Amino acid sequence: MDHFPILQALCRAALSQPTPAIRKQVERLRDALAKDGDSKSSGALSSLLTAADRNVEMAPSRITTSRSQIPGEILTRNTPVPVDKETSAPLAELIFPNETNMQGPIFEKSIHQAIMSLVEEWNSFDRLADVGVHPSRSCLIYGFPGTGKTRLALWMATKLDLPVVSVRIDGLISSFLGTTARNIGNLFAFANKYRCVLLLDEFDAVAKLRDDPQEIGEIKRVVNALLQNLDIRRDVGITIGITNHQNLLDPAIWRRFEVQLQIPRPDFDTRIKLTENFMYPINAPREHLKLIAWFTEGSTGAEIESVVRSYKRSSVIKNSDGDGLIDTLRQFAILNSARLEPSRRSLLFAEAGHLFKVLHEDEKLDFSYEDIGDIAGKDKSSISRAIAKV
Numbered sequence: 001m002d003h004f005p006i007l008q009a010l011c012r013a014a015l016s017q018p019t020p021a022i023r024k025q026v027e028r029l030r031d032a033l034a035k036d037g038d039s040k041s042s043g044a045l046s047s048l049l050t051a052a053d054r055n056v057e058m059a060p061s062r063i064t065t066s067r068s069q070i071p072g073e074i075l076t077r078n079t080p081v082p083v084d085k086e087t088s089a090p091l092a093e094l095i096f097p098n099e100t101n102m103q104g105p106i107f108e109k110s111i112h113q114a115i116m117s118l119v120e121e122w123n124s125f126d127r128l129a130d131v132g133v134h135p136s137r138s139c140l141i142y143g144f145p146g147t148g149k150t151r152l153a154l155w156m157a158t159k160l161d162l163p164v165v166s167v168r169i170d171g172l173i174s175s176f177l178g179t180t181a182r183n184i185g186n187l188f189a190f191a192n193k194y195r196c197v198l199l200l201d202e203f204d205a206v207a208k209l210r211d212d213p214q215e216i217g218e219i220k221r222v223v224n225a226l227l228q229n230l231d232i233r234r235d236v237g238i239t240i241g242i243t244n245h246q247n248l249l250d251p252a253i254w255r256r257f258e259v260q261l262q263i264p265r266p267d268f269d270t271r272i273k274l275t276e277n278f279m280y281p282i283n284a285p286r287e288h289l290k291l292i293a294w295f296t297e298g299s300t301g302a303e304i305e306s307v308v309r310s311y312k313r314s315s316v317i318k319n320s321d322g323d324g325l326i327d328t329l330r331q332f333a334i335l336n337s338a339r340l341e342p343s344r345r346s347l348l349f350a351e352a353g354h355l356f357k358v359l360h361e362d363e364k365l366d367f368s369y370e371d372i373g374d375i376a377g378k379d380k381s382s383i384s385r386a387i388a389k390v
């Protein structure tokens, strides 16, 4: 399209303060370009829309930092972290997420909003305390592996402009009786001394001690140490716990976290956004993003990232006798047999007409024969013939 770069710049400028009307018009333009077969330009507009979404949802300008309610000394890269006395293994790692250009994770709108309001609360301790409200300072994030929990916790710390004291479970759990509880005490004492977010990532590992009947006394000591320290920390600083195995956690520990945030697997629209995000810097056609999102039903962000990696690889190393995206997905399905949902996975290996029919009839995809032809590297009439044969 002639003059598209100017149009793109115009859209970018308009989307810096997006209103629903502006969004709608840019979406119209994107869809019209896609319909005309200009997938490159429509892909570029999709990227602008996604970027605008994220800026609105995660806009730092909505947050004003308040420092006085999170007391403590300033952590630096040179601050020595406590170690296990027996093994000298560090009990924590210091992460300064605001020094990296960390992008926020991508979630459904309702989860984004809940997270934003929590972060805003954490940033408004003073004002809330003035009106007699004392916001929660602890949050347990739980959900399937690879759904973006760790990334979320680090991003939240960035928004609070605080460094992270992240527990090193390998250092914390000691084989010496009584030492794990002492390590927990030392870790919390360290975190309480500094202005920081204490991150207890994968800390259900401490609960695993339970599997061993010899360890009943030890697990009791560990759980008690955790409970006591969480209670003390409650009035001192922010604590984020993360677990994939919420059922392993002692219910008393679970209750100590005032906010409990479940991260679900992404829905279809979120999967499109994730696909587009991981695609960068490739501008994939909208139909490709949708198809990847469709095939990754039930997958996590980490799994989608892995499909997109395959896509990028094959877009660089093009196989001359391959048939486009379907071929890439098929190869991915062979090499990652457990990653795709079985019924969708089997479609990739069924008769082509059958797959085309399902794609054509799916309401979410809303694919024309032409779209499917583009994806499969065939023309429109071959698609309609293949479908007719089924």
Ligand SMILES: Nc1ncnc2c1ncn2[C@@H]1O[C@H](COP(=O)(O)OP(=O)(O)OP(=O)(O)O)[C@@H](O)[C@H]1O
Binding pocket: 104, 105, 106, 107, 144, 145, 146, 147, 148, 149, 150, 151, 152, 244, 274, 300, 301, 302, 303, 305
């Ligand atoms: N919602 C998401 N938004 C953006 N990236 C995501 C999302 N979910 C997963 N990812 C990507 O997947 C990878 C794993 O994410 P992360 O480590 O945060 O997951 P996790 O839930 O902590 O997993 P685990 O439970 O295995 O520790 C990262 O590379 C991250 O970029």
Ligand SMILES: [Mg+2]
Binding pocket: 149, 150, 151, 201, 242
């Ligand atoms: Mg993690």
